[in-house]
Amino acid sequence: MELSERYFTVLDSLPDHVFVFSESGIYVDVYGGAENATGFDCKPFIGQSLFDVAPPEMAHDFLSYITAALETNQTQTVTYKFDKQDMIDLPADVPVPQEIWFEGIIKPLPLVENGERTVVWMAKNITERHYLEQRLKELSEIDELTGVFNRRSFTSTLSHTLLPDHPHQQNHSLLMVDIDRFKLINDSIGHVAGDAIIKHIAFVIQQQLSGTSYIGRIGGEEFAILLSGMTLSEATKFAEQLRVKVKDTPCIAGDYIVKPTISIGVTSINKDDTDIKDILHRADTAMYYSKSKGRDNVSQYSEDIERDNARSIDSINFISKLI
Numbered sequence: 001m002e003l004s005e006r007y008f009t010v011l012d013s014l015p016d017h018v019f020v021f022s023e024s025g026i027y028v029d030v031y032g033g034a035e036n037a038t039g040f041d042c043k044p045f046i047g048q049s050l051f052d053v054a055p056p057e058m059a060h061d062f063l064s065y066i067t068a069a070l071e072t073n074q075t076q077t078v079t080y081k082f083d084k085q086d087m088i089d090l091p092a093d094v095p096v097p098q099e100i101w102f103e104g105i106i107k108p109l110p111l112v113e114n115g116e117r118t119v120v121w122m123a124k125n126i127t128e129r130h131y132l133e134q135r136l137k138e139l140s141e142i143d144e145l146t147g148v149f150n151r152r153s154f155t156s157t158l159s160h161t162l163l164p165d166h167p168h169q170q171n172h173s174l175l176m177v178d179i180d181r182f183k184l185i186n187d188s189i190g191h192v193a194g195d196a197i198i199k200h201i202a203f204v205i206q207q208q209l210s211g212t213s214y215i216g217r218i219g220g221e222e223f224a225i226l227l228s229g230m231t232l233s234e235a236t237k238f239a240e241q242l243r244v245k246v247k248d249t250p251c252i253a254g255d256y257i258v259k260p261t262i263s264i265g266v267t268s269i270n271k272d273d274t275d276i277k278d279i280l281h282r283a284d285t286a287m288y289y290s291k292s293k294g295r296d297n298v299s300q301y302s303e304d305i306e307r308d309n310a311r312s313i314d315s316i317n318f319i320s321k322l323i
């Protein structure tokens with residue numbers, strides 16, 4: 001077998017597609033791709049332009065990657081996807097996937113074809129990896145039981161909301177919501193029923209939220225809610241409606257109908273708030289004040305409440321302040 005024939009055999013056996021493009025986006029050569037699971041046979045593209053093959057916007061992007069590789073003389077690594085409608089010429093027996101993700105590695109070639117510089121473009125099908133990464137991202141951000149933000153993603157979203165250049169830089173308030181006597185619920189009807197109640201309350205709260213407000217489960221039976229664009233008095237009114245809504249919406253948990261109640265603390269977010277912990281602390285302090293009022297209550301944070309809280313800590317003989 002001649003050397004060139006051997007090279008072609010090897011290139012065509014590559015599992016991923018390898019393209020050679022000219023600087024104006026002409027398919028100069030196409031190799032491999034037998035195992036890329038797209039069903040695309042790209043060999044017929046040879047001699048055609050990217051603009052004949054791909055949707056205009058995509059062709060434009062692809063050409064910009066080729067140009068970048070040639071102008072900088074550096075390898076470019078890009079990620080792109082073909083949507084269902086972009087997948088032209090699939091054989092009838094190939095089921096059309098919703099989308100296919102690729103990683104493209106584009107490297108300048110020391111070859112000139114018809115007076116044009118060229119690049120080699122290796123296209124690796126990364127669809128499975130992409131979905132796995134997406135799933136892992138979701139799992140790391142979403143609370144599994146309720147489907148709302150977990151503590152980490154809630155606080156991270158909150159810190160973005162508070163950035164000075166955030167588009168929704170305006171009045172915001174924060175609620176801390178805790179389910180009342182939850183230990184008693186768990187102890188009397190079981191943990192599984194308890195889980196159903198946590199889920200139910202997250203759902204009821206979500207139904208009441210609109211616009212850019214959002215909720216996170218930040219503890220076992222504790223939720224935080226960012227009320228976007230709401231002043232302290234608007235947020236307190238909202239919290240009161242929420243308290244009543246929860247109380248009036250019974251939950252079926254196993255063999256029981258439960259009418260859970262919630263205690264809520266409200267605080268406004270000030271322009272000079274820089275530490276999320278301070279905001280959560282204020283809402284938490286107000287929420288505990290609602291508990292001390294007998295639960296099923298809404299309280300606004302105030303310095304008086306903070307002083308009360310400090311006094312009640314003073315009365316606990318096994319806790320003392322460091323300074």
Ligand SMILES: Nc1nc2c(ncn2[C@@H]2O[C@H](COP(=O)(O)OP(=O)(O)OP(=O)(O)O)[C@@H](O)[C@H]2O)c(=O)[nH]1
Nearest residue numbers: 179180181182183184186191192194195220221291
């Ligand atoms: N079912 C269930 N229970 C949880 C979960 N996370 C925490 N808990 C329980 O929630 C209960 C919280 O109890 P406490 O903090 O004592 O408060 P409480 O009984 O709700 O009383 P108050 O807050 O004072 O009204 C504990 O029994 C925890 O075991 C969870 O994910 N599922």
